[in-house]
Amino acid sequence: MSTASAKSAPPENVLYRSRIEICRILQDIAKSHSSLFAELDGGRTFVSRILFVDPRAGYFVVSYCANKSLNSKLLKTPSLKFTANYRDAHLIFEVANPGETRFDGQSAIQFALPNTLILYRRRESPRIPIPAEASLRCIADATGFVPFESHITDISHDGLGGIIYDRGIKLEPGSVLTACRIIIPGSKAIVADLLLRHISLTVLADGTLAHRAGFRLLQRPDELPELINFFAQNLDKE
Secondary structure, eight states: OOHHHHHHSOOSSEEEOOHHHHHHHHHHHHHTTOEEEEEOTTSOEEEEEEEEEETTTTEEEEEOOSOHHHHHHHHTOSEEEEEEEETTEEEEEEEEOOEEEEETTEEEEEEEOOSOEEEEOSSSOOOOOOOSOOOEEEEETTTSSSOEEEEEEEEOTTSEEEEEEETTSOOOTTOEEEEEEEEOTTSOEEEEEEEEEEEEEEEOTTSOEEEEEEEEESSOOTTHHHHHHHHEEETTOO
């Protein structure tokens, strides 16, 4: 393999914190009808598959397994870890608070989207400290009439992302936030224009309401890889 090819090869072991990338992987698992596995108390294994992923509402739905007692046991489990095989790799993600639902007329189980997802190709499971919800401070619309404080909560390789800001700020889908200053800890601020694609209300960890908007970068700044790496950590690096 050439030096250039080695440098451009994707990392083999990655911790994803990007909601967009996590949704894409879960949707791929659903399309391929791959099985999900969860070890429950007593050494029993719950085997299921993903039926539906809703990136906007922030949840996914899995099927019941064939064993009714395992379904009941899982629904009483406050948190659990799913594993799956994905494109010659292994996935691990943690979920909590399962809820009964129905999908296509069948009983099913709903979970909130995981905050993180680990992909690895080595035999042993990597030991990784799971971080708190990631976000980057952003001074939005810095050249506009009233710049405001916000937080970037997600960004993907194709320039799609998520931003959270105060519910008192009134914006419409299609608005452009110009010269936003995105601040990466220990690095210089990255300046970019953001096109808002959709806006909804969300509840923050402290119980307060805020606006969450999906955006697209109108240009790809040279520092875009730094933004992406904040939400997708290469676990092979020392």
